[in-house]
Amino acid sequence: MNVIVVLAIILFLLMLILGGKKGIRSFVSLFLNFGVIMFTIFLMTNPQWNPIIITIIACIFISCISLFFINEVNSKTIAAFISTMVTIVLLLFFIVLVTKYAMIQGFGEEEINELGVFSLFIGIDFTKLLASVIIMSTIGAIMDVAISMAASMHEIFNNNPSISGRDLFTSGLSVGRDILGADTNTLFFVFFGGYLALLLWFKDLHYSIGGIVNSKIFSAEMISILCAGIGVALSLPIASGINAYLLIRNREKRQA
Template sequence: MNVLVWLAAILFILMVLIGGKKGVRSFLSLFLNIGVLFVAIFFMTNPENSPIIITFIACTLISWISLFYINEKNSKTITAFISTMITIVILLLFIVIVTEKSKIQGFGEESTEEISMFSLYIGVNFAQIGASVIIMSTIGAILDVAISIASSMHEIYHHNPIISRKKLFTSGLNIGKDILGTDTNTLFFAFFGGYLGLLIWFKDLSYSIGDIVNSKVFSTEIITIFCAGIGIALIIPITASVNAYYLVKTREK
């Protein structure tokens, strides 16, 4: 407990020193987002509620907190929020189909011993829960890319107000290309960092490459990475087009 308190204190001090008031809001937003997730989980346990709808509402609240609460309401956060919502809707529909077709919902064989004492008849749709987990895993990366591109495009427009919509859109795409590779690699290495113990266990159990690839635990995480990568790839042209349209339209008015 003391370690958690000290780490939280160090994080808070650094965020205040570097970010000032925005750093304080960023620190508080962590707890607000955690609260949103806990409330979402609470409602998901009710069989009458749709996990997909709850996930969409939770992602909307998380996006609102991460954009408007931290960075306040302005043209950059508005366009980033719109782009994020469009991407989440597209990604939700895609992920629901992928989850149902790939059958990755539920627990893997590696978890059989730990959950054998519990009842699995809990009355929730595991396919939709699996889709919810994937979309929740991607929301952070999507928000990061959206606000990065929006901020960069607004800066470009500020220094060149007469730029055409096509050139502004192209600039947004070029910015996104640089972000795409680094963010996708971040998701990939985050998986290996978080599941390094599992991979070592696979080796100790003499799993073949085929066994590892076909295990539900491994497949679920790889599909999550791919879906997150698809989300990052989608948000780039969507954010670029929304910002180009908004900025040029504002100039015309």
């Protein structure tokens, strides 16, 4: 039996035993999100489509699947969805500017030999494509922060229904500080783990530290990591503010 099938079965059984119905939904969501990503890649190969717009639409679908399909529609998931979308839009504008002025689009000299037999005149804006790749790589961490903040702030509010909006916002930021360090380190190891073979190759080619740091591939990867970390950091005050606003507004509506 194929190793991938065996691993998928083991994952499914663990998610079923530990997560029950929600675990099954989480397992199914992996395939749904994979389908969204593959369809997004297919659309990006069409020069007539803007990769940025496609990315935003894909993020909406991925967020709906990951939040509403798994956890159903409720006040927590609605707040997390709004927080995710606001953060994605702000981060996307920031990344577009950074990738434009950093001039890291295209391919590095290490990739030229592999691409020599292919035509590079495919009509795709690599600046926009790189921005899309960073967003797609970051959305999981941003959603994780958003739903964690929503769950924590709802719990704080339920334990102290008379809390003020300012205190609720401050409590949310306090919780977010503990999340920030773990998520940024997770992003760092995920990105660099994927490029570990490249770093070993640099070593075998006797690249100096300066040569590695100044290579286009390394610069692009570092910019991806830093932009992803900025996105996670931005999501903390955004999620805290949106959750505080929605919870206080709902309380005032019930009291009116």
